[in-house]
Amino acid sequence: MGAPLAIGVEAGFIRSVGRTTKTVCWSLSLPATVQRNGSHTPLQRSAFDQSLKEHATPPPEASLAVTALWWVCNSNWQKAHDLIDKEPGVDIAWVHAFMHRMDGDQANAKYWYARSGRQAPGTTIGKELEAMLTYFLD
Numbered sequence: 001m002g003a004p005l006a007i008g009v010e011a012g013f014i015r016s017v018g019r020t021t022k023t024v025c026w027s028l029s030l031p032a033t034v035q036r037n038g039s040h041t042p043l044q045r046s047a048f049d050q051s052l053k054e055h056a057t058p059p060p061e062a063s064l065a066v067t068a069l070w071w072v073c074n075s076n077w078q079k080a081h082d083l084i085d086k087e088p089g090v091d092i093a094w095v096h097a098f099m100h101r102m103d104g105d106q107a108n109a110k111y112w113y114a115r116s117g118r119q120a121p122g123t124t125i126g127k128e129l130e131a132m133l134t135y136f137l138d
Contacts (some may be wrong), residue, residue: 035082065095066136069129077103091136098128109137 003101043061048070051059064087071080081099084092097112102125113120121128 009044043137045133048133063136065091065111065132068092068095068099069132069136072099072102072129095132098125098132101125101128123127 009134031108043059043066047059048062052070057066062070068084069082071077071083076097083095084096084099093112093116097109097116097118097120100106100109100112101120104117109120121131124130
């Protein structure tokens with residue numbers, strides 16, 4: 001697995017073709033706290049980004065939602081989907097909706113956005129991913 005390419009927010013972000021998705025994430029150094037199993041575990045955005053470049057697996061302290069997004073950023077849509085497919089919760093439903101939006105399954109995405117209590121954003125997939133990382137890591 002190659003390391004993801006760091007790019008700016010304004011550049012192209014994700015190219016999706018069916019369920020094979022080439023995903024590129026960029027680095028920002030922002031402080032973060034992630035909740036996992038009812039406890040707060042600090043996870044810096046810089047540590048998340050570094051793990052994308054240097055490790056074959058997500059940081060062990062990452063929440064399920066962040067772990068799924070880590071796999072998305074490492075071009076493994078299927079692994080991310082397998083992690084969250086049967087999991088409860090509105091945050092997981094948001095990640096699930098985002099993933100189906102990525103793969104072009106808009107009807108399924110709409111269903112999961114409704115379960116998450118959110119509406120599909122009127123923005124790019126890349127900007128939604130950045131918003132999710134900010135939400136979960138900041």
